[in-house]
Amino acid sequence: MSVLIYAENQNGKFPKSALEAVSYGAEVAAMMGTDAIAITCGSINGDGGLGNAGASNVWVANAPTSDSQLMGKLIVAAAAKANANVIIFSHDVAGKMVAPRVAARLDAGLVPGATALPGADFVVRKNVFSGKAIADVAIHTTNKVITVLPNSLGVKNTGATAAVEAFAFDAGASRITVKEVKSENKDGEIPLPEAELVVSAGRGMKGPEHWGPIEELAKILGATTACSRPVSDIGWRPHHEHVGQTGVTIRPNLYIAVGISGAIQHLAGVNGSKIIVVINKDPEAPFFKAADYGIVGDAFEVLPKIIEAAKAFKAAH
């Protein structure tokens, strides 16, 4: 018996979401009195830090990560070798792609987007209704699959190093051909779902040419930029920046919303944020009800003051 975790390797580096999944798996393994085995693809440096996140072993395989079917086969083969009946993924792109295939193959109940460790009888907490409510979901099957919501539980560092070995796997031919990979994020910018700091703006900015202060504040703070749905719909900002019920769901430590009224659909995508700052010239904007800090005022007068203070703060820290 053991717990198997799939850790997504992004060009030799493990994103925080992968470390969080490993850490979650290690805690489940500790609860069950067993080991946490991580499996990954591609080349890694040492144990890639997965031992520090709680894995006792790291298996490195060669498989096409763009093909959910072959990746599913890989994870099922690794689970058989590890004698694992609990399999953990991050609730990221890879998890959404591969975890359901593994669950269907192993006839396993799957809880997607867990926000807490399993309780007694394997009841797992997750967000539902786009973050407007919480559900406790019981898994009834012997085999269990869980995907862990990024930015929910953090990583418990153990200081340990994992044993690394190759995992022999013959993937076979893929039915999916990758033609092109386009990177959306500017160099060094953290993708929205993983971002701890987010500066976001909406129609209150009056036009795409006025985004300068938003980008400047984000740059000073090391934050990722986001926007509301109307702004991405009219093409002021790219679609991948749209946070909300039908866009990206985020859970940063800090969410600064400028010129966004706070429609219920927008709140659904951001209400997992730990601290919310709302800047809006309309004191009746519904977003203030969900905010921790609010500034009623014109964005073009307020932002320069905040930018100046942020520059001074960064210079001093």
Next chain:
Amino acid sequence: MKILVCISKAPDTTSKIAFTDGGSKFDENGVQFIVNPYDEWYALVRALELKETIGGTVTILSVGGTDYEPIIRKALAIGADEAVRIDAAESDSLYVAKQIAAYANGKGFDIIFCGKETINFNGSIVPGMVAELLDLPFVSLANKLNVNGNTATIEREVAGGEEVIEVNTPFVVSAAKGMAEQRIPNMRGIMAARTKPLEVVPAAAAEAATSVKSYSLPPAKSGCKYIDAENAGSLIQLLHEEAKAI
């Protein structure tokens, strides 16, 4: 081209979320139900666009009770040709996937479209399960899809960007924003939908693998602390010293 579009029922995005029976059931009182937005705006509309350009049929598939019929009629009004309702309670993702796979198996669908997730359970897992059960390729989180002969070119979300892939039919795809634009059904569509075929089929034998024990609401915010606009710069200090967010 023979296309299957799986649609789910969801509470309208403006619904107040509340629970009854000691937190065990969603309170449907006063709630307006809609076609899950990802299923309707992106999956269904793109399927109809493909049908309009290259010909074929679009079949709607839902797993649910008679309460599903209004949203199925809506999908038919938007332009689907026919619909199938599998008469079963949509209890668990694996259970629902098994129902869809049992129906679709051997029917020769070229593309099985799903939305990327429902706005009530936010799982994003049924389409991948359907693909596995039918031994088909699965393309997740797709935002563009074009078909040439039996080859589809699809753009989809990957970590930190997008990827363009090619896959031959048949396959399963989950549709995300960008795939198509929402369509409002016109009066002719609504009238035509009344007489389009809606077949009800019994559920396949399967067990639910998970179940919701209870629901709760997230803790409310303690209240907003206002900062004077003249003094907006003090926000940074508060975020550092009080909120410990930077």
